[in-house]
Amino acid sequence: MNRRRFLAAAAVGVTSAFAGCSGTPDPVTTRRDHGDWPLHAHDTTNSNHVPAAVGPGPDPSVEWTRRVTDGRRYGYGAPSPVVADGTLYVGGDGLVALEAATGDHSWRAARSEAVYGPAVTDGAVYAGSVDGGVPRVRAFDRTNGERRWTVTYDEVLGPRFRPVVATDDAVYATLNYGTEGSTTPPHGRLDALADGDRRWSIDLGGNRDPAPAVRGTELYLGGTAGSPACAVDVRRGTVERLLGDPPGRNWTSETPISPQVHAVAASDAVYYGGRDASGRVTPTPPVTLDALEEGAVEWQASLGHQVPPPAVTPESVSVVWASTDDGTVTAHVGRYSHAGDRSWTKRFPNRTVWASPVATANSVYVATAAADGPSDPRLHAFDRAGGTAEWSLSLPSPAATMAVAGGRLFVGSWDGSVMAVG
Structure with missing residues (x-):
């Protein structure tokens, strides 16, 4: 059996029943060998790492900003941009295609629908959408936005998609x-x-907010209250095993709010980062980060109560977190080896984190904001190996999602806008 490590943070007691349906076995391909950003966390494993791309230079600026949604329909969150071959695709009030270099509109599809995080493959763009309480998943032509196919669900209350993952x-x-x-x-x-x-x-039972991670023939799910982390066989659509020590155990935290737990299946490990369900940082004791190998605790690290999914490279794990130190909320960024050794850490007093870090071959990019509200948002760049600060940039609105391609950093903001930093 391949070596596995499970890293979990900020989850609470969870139990759930699962039901699966049989299907025909099919191979699965993981896409992460290019300089584009075709999925919400770059690739099917949710690595947040793009080794073939470079980010902004030493004196960056916000080159353009476009509002794509007011964010109020069907619990819509921040836009999650993806980039392929010089075009940026982002959901909002419809699916929007923009020229990545200029922000100019190429096309808009499904205008009446709230469209969630898309994914791009060689010929199509895929996204979940909601219109009038009816959820759908659609495939669009990349060049003009024409619909290729649609899968429609029964009408339900308060439907909301996570970003789709396409192999x-x-x-x-x-x-x-x-x-x-x-x-x-x-x-x-x-x-x-x-x-x-x-x-x-x-049927995943209780709230299963995070997007899945796919590696080989296994799909990994994080969870929230009522849903333990698990591994699914993508060929048969069956839950193969629950994750944890013991499997399906109650990951514990002092935080009173049910956390979201996200899976990252990059490298030879499965990592989990968590945040409270509201996205707020609360003054609670720090969460213990557990690294498990074959069900045994390998190492532990005590971090904060807000730990977004990390950026995972073959050499290391870049993590951001927020903690309460002597009554002060502090944002952190740090680098861990896959054995759990921390090589460097940077602190941002009176600031918090909202988005996962993203990593290129040489840099890691981090978004922070003032701890007392979504004010004074900033982007920071660090040398990934040594932690040396490269630059810091003020943003017009807080970053919730990030993507790197073509020398630019693309940011999805909580105010419903997407912007390019280059």
């Missing part, structure tokens, strides 16, 4: 929705789609 063989869509009389706690389901057909579907 060369299937599109994996995670949908959350509410129950009669209340949109919380929501339910979750995972579907594997191909050429407009549903290969299999799994």
Whole structure:
């Protein structure tokens, strides 16, 4: 069996029942050998690492900004841009294609729909969308936005998609929705789609907010309250095992708010980072980060109560977190080896983190904001190996998602805008 390490943070007691459907075995391809950013966390493993690209130079500026949504429909979050062959694709009020260099519009599709994080393959753009309470997953032509196929779900309460994950063989869509009389706690389901057909579907029980990570024939899911982390066989659509020590254990935290736990299946490990469900930083004790190998604790690190998914490279793990130090909320960025050794750390007093870090071959990019609210947002660049500060830039609005391609850093903001830094 391949060596595995499971890194979990900020999760609370979880139990759930799963139901799976059989399907035809198919190979799975992981896409991460290019300088584009085709998926919400770069590749199917959610690595947040693009080794073939470079980011902005030493004196960057915001080159352009475009508003793509007001963010109020169907619980829509921040835009999650993806980039391929010089075009940026982003969901919002419709699916929007922009020239990455200038921000000029190329086309807009599904204008009446709230479109969530897209994914790009060689010929198509895929995204989940909601219109009038009806969720759909659509495939669009990359060149003009024409629809290729649509899978429509039954109408449900409060539907919301996570960014889809597309391999060369299937599109994996995670949908959350509410129950009669209340949109919380929501339910979750995972579907594997191909050429407009549903290969299999799994009822995930309680809220399953994070997007999945795919490596080989296994798909990894994080979770929230009611849903333990698990591994799914993508060929059959069945839950193969629960993750944890013991499997399906209650990851514990002092935080009173149910956290989101996100999977990163890069390198030879499966890593988990978590944040509280509201995205707020609360003055609670720090969370213990557990690294598990074959069910045994390998190493532990005590970080903060806000730990977004890390950026994972073959050599190291770049992590950002927020903690409360002597009553002061402090943002951190640090670098760990895969054995759990921390080589450097930088602190930002009175600031917090919202977005995952993103890494190139030589740099790691971090977004912070004032701890008392979404003010004074900034981007920071550090040398990935040694932690030397490269630059810092003030932003017009807080960063929630980031992507790197073509010498630019693309930022999705909580105000519904997307911007290019170069």
